Amino acid sequence: MVESLLRAQQVGKRFGGLIAVDSVDLELYAGEIHAVIGPNGAGKSTLLAILAGDLSPTSGHVFLGDVNISSFSVEARTRLGIGRTYQRSAVVPGFTALGMAQLAASRRVTPRWNLLQPMHRLADVTAGAGEAIARVSLSGRAAVTTDVLSHGERRRLEIAAVLALKPRILLLDEPLAGLGPEEARETTALITELKRDCAVLLIEHDIDVVFSVADCITVLDNGRVIASGSPERVRASAAVQRAYLGHEETSQETGQEKGHV
């Protein structure tokens, strides 16, 4: 049996009386895109935040290979090869697009005192950052400061920056949100390409994209896993039909919070 790269074991997160994530099991394998879908408030972003280390679980564990990383900080997890993008573009003000990718790429500079050099003198960093920027077709905008970039460009820069980290595991939080059709198509193609290099966990609202690219889909509702498996199996699941796919429009429009007490 192939061993999973990243594994959530009975992970739960409580905010006071609200259970955002409830005993979730999830396994992420190398070379696959694992999508997590569910109505708004289902706990998808909370789950991703737990895997990335932004939130610590109130119950359960997160394993990277055999190592229990539940208590590891965000930066420690990044060093171990987990890269993540944010749902809302978190660019660094004042930096250029290239500068931000360089910042990410400089993570891998060894020995560490080489960081005393200016970024542009670090050949590996500049090359790695340039490559990452090129992969999201932002090369023409490399010298533009992040404040000036359009929303779509920021979303792409978000992905470029995480690619510059050269992660083994990629956690993508709604990478297509707010993108135009052309940008969305390009980004979808890129995500499909990325699974060659890393395991991808994808949170995405665009169901068509999810069913076309994902190798495995986990459906969350009210913080619980209601279905998990291949796209075909998930599509056929009665629970999913009931909870999500059947009235996808309504749940997205009303944006209802489904936490229970």
Added chain:
Amino acid sequence: MTSPDLERIDLGLAAVLAGVGLLVPVVFSGYEIKLATTITIQAGLAVALGFVVGPGGLISLGHAAFYGVAAYLFAMIAPQFEPASLMWTALVSIAGAALFALVVGAVSLRARGLYFVLMTLAFGQLAFHLFHDTGVGGSADGTYINFRPELRLPGVSIGFEQPWRFYLLVYVFVASCMVLAWWLRRSAFGSVLTAARDNEARVRAFGFSPYAVRLIAFVISGGMAGAMGYLTAAQNGFVVPEMLGWHASAIALVMVLIGGKDTVSGPVVGAVVLLIAEEVLQRTTEHWLIGVGLIIVSVVLAAPRGVVPFAARVAMPQWQRWRHG
């Protein structure tokens, strides 16, 4: 990261200041050189503080403690009847200040924002009271240092009793600190430090520990502040607890903010403006502190980001117009 224009002006201004600084011993003598020495040392302290306040976004009210601890260390290790070795005493004093900054930073950086300011203030006052009230280092009266240190090189030793020589020594120290601050600000390390100030979550997601990065910056800054305390002790020939007090920290902070925290030349300009204004006003009125206060208020109102960025904004279009005819 600052705009390239501001960076260029900053560098140009730093070069001009360095040039003007070299003229001091040629043009002036006696009291003026001593005053210039004091101003230069304070400028160095402001550069040290500016490095954590600007790129680090860390407002420290405890930097005078690093400055003062180094001064006291020098007073304690300096031999009574002969000049001390510059190399060794400076090294020990600066290392001591950096070590103290490591302790203060390691604890204070666990707190954020105003609480960080409070922590540095508390550590600063703790150090002040240690020297003021416990009998360490001569209590409230302080301690005397009988000789200025001398630089011992193979076959020759250089003394600094003459004001111009001591001024040049100070010049070298402060210029080195400016070069170091400039280099660090432009380095990849400086980029990470600035990014941690502006978007901490992002920097953590890039695998850097903002805590560690800030601590390194804080220790380097503390060491630089220590170097200035060492020089002050050597210049005055005595140390007093007031050197460590929060008042001294606050004045250094005012210099940084007046000149511009996002530049290297800014803190120097701030020190020069503030101390020369003080000197001039002191000669004209006994209510000189009111005058100093008015100057600070006016500068902050007119140029909230500091004199240097303000001047850059005003001068840059003129310069461009002139250059392109």
